[in-house]
Amino acid sequence: MSKIEPTLSWLFFSFRGRIARQSFILGILFLVFPQLFAVIQMVRADNAGKPDQIAFWFLVLIVFLLVSFWSSLALSVKRLHDLSLPGALSILAIFSGINLVFFLYLAVMPSKQEINEYGPPPFS
Numbered sequence: 001m002s003k004i005e006p007t008l009s010w011l012f013f014s015f016r017g018r019i020a021r022q023s024f025i026l027g028i029l030f031l032v033f034p035q036l037f038a039v040i041q042m043v044r045a046d047n048a049g050k051p052d053q054i055a056f057w058f059l060v061l062i063v064f065l066l067v068s069f070w071s072s073l074a075l076s077v078k079r080l081h082d083l084s085l086p087g088a089l090s091i092l093a094i095f096s097g098i099n100l101v102f103f104l105y106l107a108v109m110p111s112k113q114e115i116n117e118y119g120p121p122p123f124s
Contacts, residue, residue, distance in 0.1 A: 004119065011078075012071040018082035019075065020111050020122040027075045028103070031068040038064055079106045081118035 004010060004017040011019070011027060019027070038061035045053035077087035083106075092102040113121050 011075070013074055015074050015077045015087060016118075017078055018111075018116075018118050018120075018122050019078040020082065021079070021107055021109065023122065024075055024079045025107050028072060031071055034064045035061060035068060076102075076106060078118075081116070082111050082122060083109055084112050084116045084118075 004014075006017075010017070011023070012031075038057050042054050042057040042061065045051075045057060072093060073090050076090035076093050080087050080089050093099050111121055115121070
């Protein structure tokens with residue numbers, strides 16, 4: 001297996017490798033803030049009575065949601081790899097109700113300290 005260079009594009013868009021729970025939690029939080037910003041801007045535009053700005057921020061929110069969806073799947077796959085589990089289980093993140101339990105599981109479980117088929121432990 002070739003060495004994976006940990007970059008931001010790898011973290012948010014690649015399905016290869018492993019990440020620790022801290023990186024997973026911070027990555028998910030990083031994805032939530034732009035969404036919150038867009039929602040806040042939509043509320044401000046609504047309170048100001050500016051429907052054109054509401055439409056603009058709604059489109060921005062849709063873009064953020066699409067990018068966040070892909071990135072959260074990539075983060076989940078790498079976190080599952082860290083736990084020596086198949087990345088296909090990341091499909092659980094899509095289902096309402098299960099996704100919160102799934103997130104908590106990935107956020108709480110400690111990294112496996114041995115090398116597995118997905119690479120060495122994170123931060124080794």
